[in-house]
Amino acid sequence: MTDTTALADRTDCAPSTAHPIDPEAASTVAGALKALSDPLRLRMLSAIATDSRGESCVCDLADLASVSQPTISHHLKVLKDTGLVDSERRGTWVWYRIAPTRRRAVSALLDTFAPAAIGGAAPDVQPDGALRDLSLDDLDSSVSRLASDLADRHPDLSRDLVTALVRESYTGLARSAKLTRHLIPLTERFAQQRLSDLQRDRSSAAPQVLFVCVQNAGRSQIAAALLNALSGGAVVARSAGSMPSAEVHPNVQRLLADIDGEGTTRDEYPKPLTDDAVRAADVVVTMGCGDVCPIVPGVRYEDWAVGDPAVASPDGLTAIRNDIEAHVRDLLAALNPDNT
Known part of the structure; x- marks a missing residue:
């Protein structure tokens, strides 16, 4: 009996209520995923997305691997053809940035799917019985x-x-x-x-900063720890995630222990983003999570483009920490110049 015949003979199968993606959309998405299947191409996309300038020069991207210039140009052309990146020539060099309409998609790929794919993210929530x-x-x-x-x-x-x-x-x-x-x-x-x-009484309370990333398991935790440490309590730093993980990434936990210093007990945990946290903040800093924060009058908003420590090498993790610290010091100087 063939598999098709076996399926046709089943009488206990209820009518399907599934609504799969339509063929044209599936073809478009599959084409984009195929374009991103090359590791170097994916690293280029990540470099462009996390460049603090908001864009990357082709000369910077060429430093990612020891390959020829024509190879670099080919990969960048493929990325541009997917619609994920835009380019602009200025004099001798070409600059690349994430296309505005694709920022959410790129953020989801790099900040949520990538950590999960390499096992760095928390497992999916299981049915009630399993937990x-x-x-x-x-x-x-x-x-x-x-x-x-x-x-x-x-x-x-x-x-x-x-x-x-x-x-x-x-x-x-x-x-x-x-x-x-x-x-x-x-x-x-x-x-x-x-x-x-x-x-919270804004008129008398210490300045409060809310750091927001996707999982609240990496960048936002590092930024909050650095601001609390560098401000000496003069500024209150909190963090949250648009899609919080179950725990802080292990490599980030080690980094946080170094920031806190010996003898300090760290009890931070990933927390969901709430409207009251945004309303209580004087400054909200988003880090790779897109436009997820409600806009509240009187609250200052910043967006920091920094790499994701969940998928970084040891050297990359150090570079990300240093990058975040530079941003934190600038923010601290603006909030409380006498404490820098």
Whole structure:
């Protein structure tokens, strides 16, 4: 019996509700993926996307590998033909930048798919049964107790508001949780931070900076640690992710330990981006996550193009750390010149 006959004879298969990508779109996407299948070409795209100038000169891209100039030109032409990059000739040299309409796609490729493909990102969230080291009833009861406790500690806020914020914080963290037994203490810390943000008095509080990247597992964590260390507490640095991971990348954890110094206990964890965090910030710095932050009047916005430490070599990781530190020092000088 052929496979086709076997399928035709099945009587227990329900009608499919799938809606696959249409053939024309699939052909377009497949063409783009094929164009990016060359490792050097992918590195070129990454170099262009993370160049702090917002663009890269062909002479910079030629330094990525020991290949001939015609080979470099061929790869750049392929990238341009996909529509992912634009180019502009200025005198002798040609400059390349990510096409404005393709920035989100390139960011998703380099910041989300690439780490996952090499095993550096957190595993996909499993069904409830695979993560259930605490029962759902236990979790719900714990969340209810936590909400009641925090409402008692914040009498100036509506109990309904505190309860809603706690449950929202729990849900946001649960999406990337590895072990549910850690969810309640993490929810408490996250909710406490959010409640502080809601009650922050801009007129008297220290300047607050929010760093945002995709997974809140690399760049934004490094930037927040550096700003906290360099400011000596004069500036408050926080971080969040548009699609937070379950944990900070291992190579970044080692780097953060060096920044914090001996004897310091680090308890940072990836957190989802929230509107209240943005509204509480004086400065919001995005790092490879696109236009994910709500625009709030009175908040200053910056975008830093830096490499992703999750896919970097040891030398690359050092370079990324130094690049972020240079940005942080400039920001610190603008916020608090007497502390630099």
